[in-house]
Amino acid sequence: MATNRRQFLNRVLTAGVTVLAGYVVYPVIRFLIPPSVSSDEPTKVFVTTTDEMKPNSAKFFRFLDRPAVLVRLPNGDYKALSAKCTHLGCTVEFKPAKDFFYCNCHGSEFDINGKVLKGPAALPLPVYVVSLSGNKIFVSIQNRIA
């Protein structure tokens, strides 16, 4: 069936309004999405000193805009991991008696290397690099000499 003048104008008008709506909606959605974390976010931070870390203890700190944890093992080694549970984002707790991390929100467990011991979490906790400079402890995402 041939399109008459009225139908043609209606279609043109509908298309115009749709494009106009897109022009309005797009900036609104873009406005609501927060800008990405700036690239100058430090990838290496000073956490504490060796004097403050007793064996079998943990210190929570903020790294890469997320909670992180530094653990001093009974043998004196240090481990640093993201403390954000990979299930739904709660901050995990360090259990010194068994050397593992437990999430109080939904019960996930991770070993000292971040590996999942028990779900519902499926992914391991990201591990960071620990470096010492004198008695200062640094954590980074790259293996640099402090």
Add this chain to the structure above:
Amino acid sequence: MKKRIINFFDERIDLAPIRNWVRHKTISQHKHSFWYYFGGLALFLITVQIITGIMLAFYYSPNPATANESVRYIMERVHYGWLIRSIHFWGANFLVAVVFVHMFSTYFMKAYRKPREMMWILGILILGLVLAFSFTGYLLPWTTLSYFATKVGVNTPLVIPGIGGFLARIMQGGADVGAATLTRMFTLHTVVLPLTALILISLHVLLSQILGTSVPLSQKGYTEQTRFFPDFVMRDAAVWAGGFAILLAFATIFPANLGSKVNPVMPAPPGIKPEWYFLFVFQTLRTVPEIVAMGVITLGALIWLLVPFLDKKSSRGEKSRFFTLFGLAVLVYMVAMTITAYITTEVH
């Protein structure tokens, strides 16, 4: 004096059609009419929440450095601040409970059947809004519990392929729950959701006036008509007064407490649980992988929303046993998961 006021308006706006409508409007009364009062009670509680919410907003400060302190200030320093916040706190709990009762009673009476499909859909959307109000309001006191509950809530959409990250980022306003999340939740709680609720509730109430209350299939032929005004309105008012009395009693005897201010770096405390109305979701998330939990809950919600179009028997005026059993299964699942979550506390 009263007559002069009425005449003043009558001369300017013709009120006769409204007077006639009120005079002639009737409500069907039957054995199950009691359940319909929950709809009016929900509307009343929403009004209470709006009034107390506006009052709290006079003092509340949506900033991580001051949010918890401002709520403490309301509770401890502002005259009757504890009462207003307690009414708002208990009002939110009552509202969720009353909306759930209203929804399930509507469901089991099959009041969603033709021609009231749109009322059902609007009602389910309003239930979603009520839960969204609870979720967004929960973070505002900036306590340990509210912080981690929000963390779980905003991270849950991450499992949705494609748009999950986008949704989580929009809700969080950043890489993690923080100051941006608090201002977003406050804006949603006090501006976006109330405006949306105003539109949806107005449409829901308008449809209930146009279509009238539904009569259950089992009650066809056993109904009598009651005048809307003053008979039904007076009964509704009595239910509202009773509801408000119970709400006041709860607010006074069990005032809302304020948890400790969150330290976002520290671990979530042991035994952490969400509010009772999210416990069935919490328990589902704890039991199965989140992708399965989200899939089951989303699919269930979609089926629930579309029930009026799926239950063709009810629309034809026939009994639909399957949908009664389906509703019972949903109810039993929610109650069982809630109880399980309530009684099981894993503390290592």
